[in-house]
Amino acid sequence: MSKIRDFVEEQFLIEFDESFPESSDLFKEGVMDSFGYIQLIRFLEQEFGIKFTEEEMTGGVMVSLSQIEQTVARKVADRTES
Amino acid sequence: MCGIAGILNPASPSDALGGNIRAMLAQIGHRGPDGAGYVVDDGFAMGTVRLAILDPKAGAQPFGDPSGRYWLCYNGEIYNYLELHRELEALGCRFSTNCDTEVVLNAWITWGPDCLRRFNGGFAFALYDSQTGDVFLARDRFGKRPMFYARHGGGLLFASEMKAFLALPGFAFEQDPEQLTSILGQWTPLPHQSGFRGIESLPMGQWLSFRSGALKTETYASLRFDEGPEVLTEDDALTLIRERLTRSVELRLRSDVEVGVYLSGGVDSAIVAALAKDFSTKPLSTFSVEFEDAEFDESSDQQLVSSHLGTRHCAQRITHADIADTTPAAVYHAEVPAFRSAFVPMYILSRRTKDEGIKVILSGEGADEAFLGYDLFKETLLRAEWDRLPDDVRRSRLEQLYPHLSHYGPKDIAAVTGLYHQFSQEKMPGLFSHELRFQNGQFSARLLKDAGSPFAAITDFVAAQDDYAGLSPVEKAQWLEYKTLLPGYLLSTQGERMSLAHGVENRCPFLDPDVFALATSVNLKFDDGFTEKRLLREAFRSRLPERIVDKRKFPYRAPDAAAFAAQRPGYLDLVLSETELAKLPYLNAKFAQRLATKVLTKPAGEVSTKENQTFLYLLSMSLLERAFVRREGLPQANLPPLQKVIDLTETKKSILPTGT
Numbered sequence: 238m239s240k241i242r243d244f245v246e247e248q249f250l251i252e253f254d255e256s257f258p259e260s261s262d263l264f265k266e267g268v269m270d271s272f273g274y275i276q277l278i279r280f281l282e283q284e285f286g287i288k289f290t291e292e293e294m295t296g297g298v299m300v301s302l303s304q305i306e307q308t309v310a311r312k313v314a315d316r317t318e319s
Numbered sequence: 320m321c322g323i324a325g326i327l328n329p330a331s332p333s334d335a336l337g338g339n340i341r342a343m344l345a346q347i348g349h350r351g352p353d354g355a356g357y358v359v360d361d362g363f364a365m366g367t368v369r370l371a372i373l374d375p376k377a378g379a380q381p382f383g384d385p386s387g388r389y390w391l392c393y394n395g396e397i398y399n400y401l402e403l404h405r406e407l408e409a410l411g412c413r414f415s416t417n418c419d420t421e422v423v424l425n426a427w428i429t430w431g432p433d434c435l436r437r438f439n440g441g442f443a444f445a446l447y448d449s450q451t452g453d454v455f456l457a458r459d460r461f462g463k464r465p466m467f468y469a470r471h472g473g474g475l476l477f478a479s480e481m482k483a484f485l486a487l488p489g490f491a492f493e494q495d496p497e498q499l500t501s502i503l504g505q506w507t508p509l510p511h512q513s514g515f516r517g518i519e520s521l522p523m524g525q526w527l528s529f530r531s532g533a534l535k536t537e538t539y540a541s542l543r544f545d546e547g548p549e550v551l552t553e554d555d556a557l558t559l560i561r562e563r564l565t566r567s568v569e570l571r572l573r574s575d576v577e578v579g580v581y582l583s584g585g586v587d588s589a590i591v592a593a594l595a596k597d598f599s600t601k602p603l604s605t606f607s608v609e610f611e612d613a614e615f616d617e618s619s620d621q622q623l624v625s626s627h628l629g630t631r632h633c634a635q636r637i638t639h640a641d642i643a644d645t646t647p648a649a650v651y652h653a654e655v656p657a658f659r660s661a662f663v664p665m666y667i668l669s670r671r672t673k674d675e676g677i678k679v680i681l682s683g684e685g686a687d688e689a690f691l692g693y694d695l696f697k698e699t700l701l702r703a704e705w706d707r708l709p710d711d712v713r714r715s716r717l718e719q720l721y722p723h724l725s726h727y728g729p730k731d732i733a734a735v736t737g738l739y740h741q742f743s744q745e746k747m748p749g750l751f752s753h754e755l756r757f758q759n760g761q762f763s764a765r766l767l768k769d770a771g772s773p774f775a776a777i778t779d780f781v782a783a784q785d786d787y788a789g790l791s792p793v794e795k796a797q798w799l800e801y802k803t804l805l806p807g808y809l810l811s812t813q814g815e816r817m818s819l820a821h822g823v824e825n826r827c828p829f830l831d832p833d834v835f836a837l838a839t840s841v842n843l844k845f846d847d848g849f850t851e852k853r854l855l856r857e858a859f860r861s862r863l864p865e866r867i868v869d870k871r872k873f874p875y876r877a878p879d880a881a882a883f884a885a886q887r888p889g890y891l892d893l894v895l896s897e898t899e900l901a902k903l904p905y906l907n908a909k910f911a912q913r914l915a916t917k918v919l920t921k922p923a924g925e926v927s928t929k930e931n932q933t934f935l936y937l938l939s940m941s942l943l944e945r946a947f948v949r950r951e952g953l954p955q956a957n958l959p960p961l962q963k964v965i966d967l968t969e970t971k972k973s974i975l976p977t978g979t
Binding site: 264265266267268270274275276278279289290 | 731733734735738741755758759760761762763764765910913914917927928929930
């Protein structure tokens with residue numbers, strides 16, 4: 238999962254620390270916009286061999302690093318089980 | 320077109336004020352290279368640098384009334400001055416010139432500030448009542464012409480451009496982080512903001528009085544969407560659009576010097592050129608920028624319009640090197656942080672225009688705001704009805720919205736749909752239409768150590784407006800554009816500040832009050848708004864090549880970070896060196912350096928819009944700090960030939976009884 242953190246830090250020019258925790262809303266903080274969100278999805282699909290369904294993407298956007306990591310972990314586990 | 324400046328300081332002797340005003344006028348000499356003039360009185364001085372357009376021989380300023388009581392320093396044009404001249408003559412006013420300056424002075428003396436509502440034009444002026452010592456400043460309703468002011472030394476300073484204040488001993492510029500966070504957030508200054516502590520911009524549609532040390536501002540024109548004519552059919556709408564725009568262009572061709580047209584390659588400036596040609600007795604001169612970089616270039620469409628209309632066309636080709644070489648000078652003239660580099664080519668174009676012997680140009684600014692030309696309006700319509708639309712309609716509308724952006728294509732449309740779902744409800748009070756755009760602003764605000772709340776000022780600004788809450792979502796979007804991007808960037812940084820850097824006056828037929836009022840009546844009445852500016856296009860379909868009439872909006876842009884990355888000008892040290900960045904105490908230097916390093920080293924395709932935008936802010940803020948705060952690398956001030964000097968203290972002495 239550190240790959241996700243590295244990607245977000247490198248791509249969005251931030252550093253997660255006490256002043257900017259992993260639970261920060263990346264949209265509200267101005268870190269991520271629609272362009273960055275698409276980049277992130279592309280990266281996750283490629284890196285982890287997972288696929289985001291339309292429903293997942295329209296139902297709610299992953300807004301924090303914690304949420305992103307949880308979602309990816311769940312999808313990787315689902316893939317392994319199936 | 321001109322530049323004006325003034326200083327009110329009761330403690331200062333008139334000979335010192337004379338020196339001050341000459342120095343202030345020299346700082347803005349580029350705005351009016353044809354001549355300078357000033358008036359001094361006890362504790363007061365003001366003056367004009369003049370670009371002579373109407374009655375060049377007779378209109379020297381400052382302009383006084385026959386009694387010598389009132390004095391006017393005036394910048395801009397009142398296009399309906401002939402009609403007002405006749406009206407005032409009928410009321411008993413006597414005129415000695417054919418100049419609109421005299422019309423403005425008589426109108427103020429006759430009607431007081433109510434005269435402002437009668438003016439159709441772009442103007443800013445200062446009027447001095449030598450009997451009472453009162454000073455009045457006024458600015459046009461759309462914010463075409465600038466007026467900055469500051470309290471200083473117990474008095475008041477004012478000028479068309481802030482750089483005039485550089486000439487005053489003891490005046491120090493300081494960038495104001497509180498204003499900067501707001502500017503970075505919403506892309507441009509709010510109408511009263513300047514970016515510098517203690518300096519305010521007089522908002523559009525307002526006048527200011529300074530009486531006995533008390534400053535008061537009043538609004539004479541607000542932006543209303545309920546004052547247009549009743550239009551029943553689409554045919555009537557098209558006829559009215561043609562009639563009002565034709566009249567607007569005719570009024571804006573009133574000039575004693577030749578008027579040219581800036582052609583962008585889009586439909587708006589093509590309409591202006593077609594109408595201007597109808598009134599021209601000799602071949603119309605048109606001017607364009609074209610780009611070496613094909614991504615930004617519209618030269619084939621510019622040439623198509625030019626050959627269709629038979630104009631004498633001058634194209635200025637812009638390279639990456641032009642942008643890198645010219646940015647410091649263009650930023651100095653812009654005076655406020657900029658979020659893109661597209662204003663820089665306009666600086667180069669106005670120099671070319673002047674070299675070609677043209678002092679006045681018409682352009683298409685204001686059409687997108689009036690007739691719903693921006694994608695932002697479609698985006699607002701879509702988001703406002705999002706919850707009521709079936710999935711497939713949402714998807715197809717999104718795909719139509721930004722076809723030029725790859726991530727709005729079929730591959731990623733599901734992710735974009737998810738994002739829009741989040742933005743279908745208003746989160747920022749009154750700012751629904753701009754919430755997605757403001758995401759980029761939030762990122763840019765990270766340049767500041769303490770960004771605070773970038774949207775607090777604009778939220779308060781809209782909350783203070785009567786009638787704003789009752790506007791539709793699209794009208795609110797238009798209102799915000801008329802108060803931010805249009806005056807705060809398009810008309811100023813990209814418009815008149817670049818034109819006037821080389822003594823070229825720009826006029827905008829789409830910023831005619833009658834044209835705007837008509838647009839409010841017909842927008843969304845005969846279509847769903849998803850074909851941008853449809854009525855405007857249909858109104859002029861028979862006058863222009865089909866390719867131009869049906870051309871989709873091609874946003875005017877120029878190479879941003881890529882130009883600087885390719886050229887690596889020496890001044891990039893300002894944004895790369897820790898020592899240089901430390902000179903801007905309000906900056907988040909670590910983020911700034913990371914950002915600058917990334918955009919200057921990564922391939923252009925890996926630099927996002929918001930990173931480009933934020934880099935331009937950083938660069939322009941650093942250049943402004945160097946020029947205005949540290950006063951390094953300032954160009955030489957140049958006072959145009961002095962044509963008129965009025966010393967009211969001498970006049971008063973001469974009429975004093977002997978022995979006093």
